[in-house]
Amino acid sequence: MEEIRLIEVKEEIHADNKAKADALRKRLMANKTFLLNLMSSPGAGKTTVILRTIEALRNDLHMSVIEADIDSMVDAEKIAKTGITAVQLRTGGFCHLDASMVERGLEGLDLGSLDLVIIENVGNLVCPAEFDTGAIRNAMILSVPEGDDKPLKYPLMFTVCDVLLxxxxxxxxxxxFDVRAVRERVMRLNPGIKIFEVSSKTGQGIGDWAQWLKKEVDEFRSG
Ligand SMILES: Nc1nc2c(ncn2[C@@H]2O[C@H](COP(=O)(O)OP(=O)(O)OP(=O)(O)O)[C@@H](O)[C@H]2O)c(=O)[nH]1
Ligand SMILES: [Mg+2]
Structure with missing residues (x-):
């Protein structure tokens, strides 16, 4: 198992965050490193989706994962078992990541050698949507047991994301759970969003998701 770096992070002043996020995106563009910010409520399947994505893309892309949690290292340990480098950010009570926390997470990684870094944000459908992390794309997961009304209750999250799993x-x-109703509700909020139906237990739909992500990374890197 890879050794895991644990970094304690604290919140910075909100007003600074947008400028920091823009500066971070510039650095990522210069290094041609695609940063994906993955958000969802607790237990929707972020870690499992990341493990499936590693499995699907590890021969094509050099990748690392930044795990964020209020406490514990359990998700970073699961990622490190695959041999992929994982950094654990401990937010000490904060419910989201901001750009300077992500910057701290990237400190230990060699950006120049990485095609893709996936951030597993803190499990929460509210706060993470309010903070630009500097990511190139925002992704979210809604899982079937959470119910199909979530786009009505947490519209901002569905609005800021480029892709929904x-x-x-x-x-x-x-x-x-009514998939068609969810699609309609989400498309009303965010007509440009891409939607994939997946099971990270059976692997159904993961191929299409991974292919889409690979294409996004390739286009970003050649752009
Ligand atoms: N049946 C089924 N179970 C799943 C699927 N995806 C994830 N799970 C299970 O759901 C539980 C939570 O999955 P995680 O991947 O840990 O969820 P998470 O979003 O990373 O959770 P936090 O990090 O705590 O916010 C685990 O028991 C997974 O095995 C799926 O597609 N189908
Ligand atoms: Mg997790």
Whole structure:
């Protein structure tokens, strides 16, 4: 297992964040490193999706993962077991990441040698949507057991994301979750959003998601 760096991070002043995020994006562009910010409520499947994405893309892309949690290293340990470098940010109570916390996470990584860095943001559908992390793309997961009303209750999260993964579709038969209603609700908020239906348990739909992500990374790196 790879050794995991643990970094304690603290919140900075909100007004600074946008400028910091823009500066970070410039640095990522100069290094041709694609930063993906993955958000969802706790337990929707962020770590499992990241593990599946590593499996699908590890032969094509050099990647690392930044894990953020209020406490604990369990997710970073799961990533490190794959041999992919994981950095654990401990937010000490904060419910989201901002650009300077992400910058701290990138400190230990050699950006020049990385095509893709995935951030697993703190599990929460509210605060992470309010903070620009400097990412090139924002992604979110809504899982079937959470219910199909979430775009109505947490519209900002669905508005700031470029891509939505509807995860745990293996539960659909046991649930009243209406995929078509979710698609309509999300498209009303964010007509440009890309939506994938996946199960990171069975692997269904993961290929399409990984292919989309690979294309985004390739276009960014050649742009
Ligand atoms: N049935 C089913 N279970 C899933 C799927 N994806 C994840 N899980 C399970 O859901 C639970 C939570 O998954 P995680 O990947 O840890 O979720 P997370 O969003 O990273 O959770 P936090 O880091 O705590 O916010 C685990 O028991 C997973 O095995 C799926 O597609 N189908
Ligand atoms: Mg996790």
């Amino acid at each position: 509807i995860n745990k579709i293996d539960y659909l038969q046991l649930s009243d």
